[in-house]
Each structure stands twice: as C-alpha cells, then as structure tokens.
Amino acid sequence: MDVLSVDLKDRGYNIYIDKGLLRNIDDILLECGIDDNIFIISDRNVAKHYLDILLSKLNTKVTGYCILEPGEQSKSIDTAKKVYEKMLEAGCNRKTTLISLGGGVVGDLTGFVAATFMRGINFVQVPTTLLSQVDSSIGGKVGVNFKNYKNIIGSFYQPKGVIIDTETLKTLDEREIINGLGEVFKYGLIMDYDFFLWLNDNLNSILKLENNYIMNIVKKSLNIKKIIVQKDEKESNIRKVLNFGHTIGHGIETLDDFNTFKHGEAVVLGMMLESLISTEMGLIDRKYYIKIIDSLSRLVSPVKFSAFEQKQIMNAIKHDKKNEKGKIVLVLPIGKGRVNIYNNVDEKLIEKSLKDGVVI
Numbered sequence: 001m002d003v004l005s006v007d008l009k010d011r012g013y014n015i016y017i018d019k020g021l022l023r024n025i026d027d028i029l030l031e032c033g034i035d036d037n038i039f040i041i042s043d044r045n046v047a048k049h050y051l052d053i054l055l056s057k058l059n060t061k062v063t064g065y066c067i068l069e070p071g072e073q074s075k076s077i078d079t080a081k082k083v084y085e086k087m088l089e090a091g092c093n094r095k096t097t098l099i100s101l102g103g104g105v106v107g108d109l110t111g112f113v114a115a116t117f118m119r120g121i122n123f124v125q126v127p128t129t130l131l132s133q134v135d136s137s138i139g140g141k142v143g144v145n146f147k148n149y150k151n152i153i154g155s156f157y158q159p160k161g162v163i164i165d166t167e168t169l170k171t172l173d174e175r176e177i178i179n180g181l182g183e184v185f186k187y188g189l190i191m192d193y194d195f196f197l198w199l200n201d202n203l204n205s206i207l208k209l210e211n212n213y214i215m216n217i218v219k220k221s222l223n224i225k226k227i228i229v230q231k232d233e234k235e236s237n238i239r240k241v242l243n244f245g246h247t248i249g250h251g252i253e254t255l256d257d258f259n260t261f262k263h264g265e266a267v268v269l270g271m272m273l274e275s276l277i278s279t280e281m282g283l284i285d286r287k288y289y290i291k292i293i294d295s296l297s298r299l300v301s302p303v304k305f306s307a308f309e310q311k312q313i314m315n316a317i318k319h320d321k322k323n324e325k326g327k328i329v330l331v332l333p334i335g336k337g338r339v340n341i342y343n344n345v346d347e348k349l350i351e352k353s354l355k356d357g358v359v360i
Contacts, residue, residue: 002219006138006226008233011158015138015222019211021165022050025126026057032124032161034097039087040065041110042101043074046128049171050101054126064090068106072258075105075144077153083113097122097160103129104136104263108151111142115157122160128168130180131264134187134221137162139229139242148257149319150250156234166214175262177207178299182245182264184217185296186271187224190241193337195220200295240322240341244331245271247320248350251313252305268300272358277349278332288336293358302358310354317350 001018016028029035038061042051047067055062066086068074087096100110100123107125114123127137143154169177181199188196199206205213225242232239249270253261261269272293279289293302305313322329327343328350334340 002215004219004222004226006158007230008158011140011233013159013161015162015164015226017164017166017215017218017222019165019167021163022053022126022168023057025054025163026061028161028163029058029124034122034124034160036061037093037096038062038099039090039092039096040099040101041068041083041106041113042066043068043070043103043106045070046102046106050128050168054099054101063092063096068102068109070105072105072145072253072263075109077144077146079109080113080116080144083109084117087113087117092117092121094118094121097124099124099126100137100159101126101128102132103127104132107132107137108142108154109144111140111157111159112144112154115142115155120157123157125159125162127162127164129172130169130177130218131183132180133164133166133169133218134180135183135225137164138222138225139239140233145258148254149316149321150253150258152319152321164218166211166218169209169214174207177209179262179264181206181217181299182268182271184221185299186242186244186267187221188337189271189292189333190244190331190339191224191228191337192220195224196295196337200298203298240329241331241339243322243329244333244339245269245274247317247322247328247330248273248313248354250320251316252303254316255309255312265300268296269303272296272302273353274330275333276353276356276358277330277345278334280349280353281332281345283332283334283340288333292333304357305354310351313354314347314351 004015098114100107125137127133140156140158142157143151146152245267249267253266275292278284329343
C-alpha cells in the first residue's frame with residue numbers, strides 16, 4: 001500500500017492507494033481515527049458493487065446510508081436536502097463521519113453535506129472512478145450545481161482521509177476511464193511534459209487497466225495535485241493552474257442540462273479550445289498546438305458546436321465562479337508542460353474559438 005500525505009497543518013490527511021483496499025477499510029479508517037458512528041453516501045450504480053462490502057466490514061459501526069441516483073443531476077441542493085433528512089432519521093450528530101463511496105458527484109455532494117451539517121462533521125473519500133481517484137477526491141473542493149451553473153455553491157472542506165482501491169476501476173467502461181484520463185493528461189500539460197509524453201506512449205496499456213500503469217498514473221497525478229494544493233489550499237494563486245480546460249470545459253458540460261458530455265470529456269474539449277486561443281495569442285507555436293490536439297483527440301474527438309450551443313457555452317463562461325472583476329479568467333499553455341493565468345483575454349477571441357472549432 002502506498003500512502004501519500006497532504007500537508008495542510010491541522011487539516012492535513014493521508015491518501016491510501018492500493019488494489020483491494022475496500023477489504024481492509026475498517027483498519028484504514030482506524031488509522032484515520034474513525035471507529036464508529038458512520039453514515040455512507042453512494043449512488044445506485046456503485047452501491048450494487050461495493051456497499052455490501054463496506055456494511056460487512058464495518059457492521060454495527062454504520063448508523064445508516066443514503067443511495068443517490070447516478071449522474072450530475074444529483075449534485076444539487078434538492079439532493080443535499082434529502083441526504084440531511086436521511087441523516088437526521090438515522091440519528092446522525094456532530095460525531096458522525098460520512099463516507100463518500102462513489103465518483104466525483106457523490107464526493108462533491110458528500111463533502112458539501114459534511115461541511116454544512118451541524119456546522120461541519122468529518123468525512124472520508126472512497127473514490128471509485130478514475131476521475132475521482134486522480135482529481136476530485138483530494139484538495140477539499142466541495143459543492144453543488146445550481147440553476148445550470150456548475151459548482152456555484154460550495155466551499156473548501158478537507159476530508160479526514162482518502163482511500164483509493166484501484167480494483168474498483170474494473171467495473172468501469174472505457175468512456176468512464178477516458179473521463180478520468182482527461183484530468184490526467186491535464187497534469188502533464190500544466191506541470192510535467194515528460195509525463196504527458198509517457199501517457200501518449202502508454203495509452204493502450206492504461207486503457208486495458210494494467211495495474212502497474214494505473215498505479216503510476218494515480219500516484220503521479222495525486223503527487224502533482226497535492227504539491228499545488230499544499231502551496232495554495234484555497235485557490236488564491238498557483239492552484240488556479242489546475243483549471244486549465246475548465247473555464248470553457250464547464251461551459252461545454254452544461255449543454256443539454258449536463259447530459260451530453262462527462263466532466264473529463266468537456267475538460268478535454270476545453271483544453272483543445274484554450275490551446276487554440278493560446279496559439280491565436282502567440283503564446284505557443286503551431287507545432288506544440290498540433291501535438292496537444294493530436295494527443296487529446298485520442299481521448300475525445302473535436303466537436304463543432306451549433307450557434308445555439310455557442311451562446312449557451314459563452315453564457316456559462318461569463319458566469320464562471322473563477323472570473324475576476326467581471327473578466328473571464330483562462331489558464332493557457334505557454335510552453336511544454338507550462339501554463340499561465342490570464343484575465344485579459346478578449347471575449348471575441350473565445351467566441352471565435354467556439355465558432356471556428358479546433359482545426360489542424
């Protein structure tokens with residue numbers, strides 16, 4: 001078992017990584033200082049595979065559980081209210097620890113509930129998708145969507161621990177693996193170009209879920225993210241680089257009420273378009289731009305958006321929570337494995353990128 005420590009002083013925690021960890025979850029929770037009064041939150045797809053394992057291992061330590069419908073629609077105030085009701089029925093109190101068993105939606109919602117129930121209770125992340133294992137389960141961002149705006153209500157609230165069992169990836173289809181790889185490729189593009197090249201060279205083995213390759217991408221991704229989070233927990237400065245692809249990507253994700261593109265797919269498309277903008281601004285040369293597009297196209301094919309979709313995406317971008325003083329903030333590549341933060345990008349350039357689309 002590999003253990004990574006996220007050093008945030010009194011809010012620090014460990015990340016436990018290995019295959020088969022769910023079978024030892026009781027022992028790992030003890031290491032996190034948790035021995036009873038546990039309430040589990042999961043979704044229907046994940047629960048059918050893993051809930052019984054947790055219930056059998058934790059037994060009488062579990063006071064109750066709440067099973068959500070899978071999908072982005074569950075990441076809402078209405079769903080949070082249903083969870084609060086279930087928790088009150090189960091007698092949850094300030095000593096209760098929530099366990100998030102699922103992907104990014106379950107994790108974000110569970111963290112939001114933990115941050116707000118009785119002014120804050122403990123929670124532990126048990127991410128079961130590649131996306132949540134490499135990205136959303138660490139860093140403390142929790143929240144819900146509201147009125148078609150992604151993550152517009154939320155907070156920074158750190159877990160007591162993160163337990164990553166890579167065996168859970170075996171129940172995922174290839175589209176869900178690619179959903180996670182969007183964030184993994186992002187790490188290479190923002191901070192480690194050699195990792196980006198390695199991902200390109202080994203993509204087939206990764207998609208086959210060969211254990212050594214999966215362990216490598218999980219550990220490498222988490223190491224990159226934890227370094228950034230330790231320097232800037234609440235995204236006041238350097239942590240903003242993690243938003244590469246996310247400003248335009250979040251706009252794309254809102255299409256058809258979050259039903260067309262998964263988060264990682266939208267981020268890939270966002271990285272393509274933000275790289276196009278970077279090229280138009282003269283920040284990167286065409287050769288590097290083509291390398292980025294060729295690589296990301298192995299995950300998601302470029303998309304041509306209709307005029308209606310372009311307007312919807314731009315509306316979401318203009319309401320993005322990352323904007324500053326009424327200006328759209330973009331993270332743009334400036335070299336191999338390097339990005340910078342810009343808040344002076346001409347809106348017309350963004351509109352043009354959406355209209356023209358990615359071309360080589």
